[in-house]
Amino acid sequence: EADIYQTPRYLVIGTGKKITLECSQTMGHDKMYWYQQDPGMELHLIHYSYGVNSTEKGDLSSESTVSRIRTEHFPLTLESARPSHTSQYLCASSDRINSYEQYFGPGTRLTVT
Amino acid sequence: AQSVAQPEDQVNVAEGNPLTVKCTYSVSGNPYLFWYVQYPNRGLQFLLKYITGDNLVKGSYGFEAEFNKSQTSFHLKKPSALVSDSALYFCAVRDSGDSWGKFQFGAGTQVVVTP
Numbered sequence: 001e002a003d004i005y006q007t008p009r010y011l012v013i014g015t016g017k018k019i020t021l022e023c024s025q026t027m028g029h030d031k032m033y034w035y036q037q038d039p040g041m042e043l044h045l046i047h048y049s050y051g052v053n054s055t056e057k058g059d060l061s062s063e064s065t066v067s068r069i070r071t072e073h074f075p076l077t078l079e080s081a082r083p084s085h086t087s088q089y090l091c092a093s094s095d096r097i098n099s100y101e102q103y104f105g106p107g108t109r110l111t112v113t
Numbered sequence: 114a115q116s117v118a119q120p121e122d123q124v125n126v127a128e129g130n131p132l133t134v135k136c137t138y139s140v141s142g143n144p145y146l147f148w149y150v151q152y153p154n155r156g157l158q159f160l161l162k163y164i165t166g167d168n169l170v171k172g173s174y175g176f177e178a179e180f181n182k183s184q185t186s187f188h189l190k191k192p193s194a195l196v197s198d199s200a201l202y203f204c205a206v207r208d209s210g211d212s213w214g215k216f217q218f219g220a221g222t223q224v225v226v227t228p
Contacts, residue, residue: 031213043157090156
């Protein structure tokens with residue numbers, strides 16, 4: 001079944017740790033996105049990718065980095081986590097066949113203590 | 114540039130009454146419009162979209178939306194709300210000429226349906 005997965009779903013980590021949030025999709029979509037969302041608030045695009053080896057920063061400045069080595073995989077890394085990084089991170093993917101309708105993963109809720 | 118406005122932070126409605134969530138947009142080209150719903154601690158779920166054709170779009174869970182080009186609006190409606198419709202609703206727009214697929218999301222509207 002085609003889907004988009006995010007792991008972990010919940011993560012509590014101490015300040016200064018390096019973390020990687022995983023996102024994978026099985027739909028073969030060329031475009032993938034990372035959004036940051038505080039609970040009950042609007043979504044902010046922090047990174048996007050048009051395909052393998054193509055990544056761009058989004059509208060909201062973020063200290064995180066991303067990579068796109070394989071079409072299906074779009075991990076997000078924080079080199080040194082801080083309490084200000086506490087948020088929910090949503091991954092999405094799309095392609096032109098469905099007019100770029102974005103399909104969302106379940107999200108990772110990150111808490112940095 | 115593209116933008117989306119959801120003028121109401123929260124909409125309160127009694128179960129069984131009609132539900133409307135407002136959305137207006139601005140885009141330089143032709144708009145592709147979307148509605149998503151989000152339940153607590155979950156990702157966004159697709160409800161419906163307008164790409165072209167009939168201005169009235171029907172979607173999941175009994176929701177529909179009407180595209181109004183002159184008013185640049187895409188309001189979400191449901192004839193009879195359920196308590197289970199209580200959630201956060203997002204409107205989104207993208208320019209049909211933008212092949213990069215980036216969305217502009219609204220700030221979201223919290224819907225509260227009371228029994």
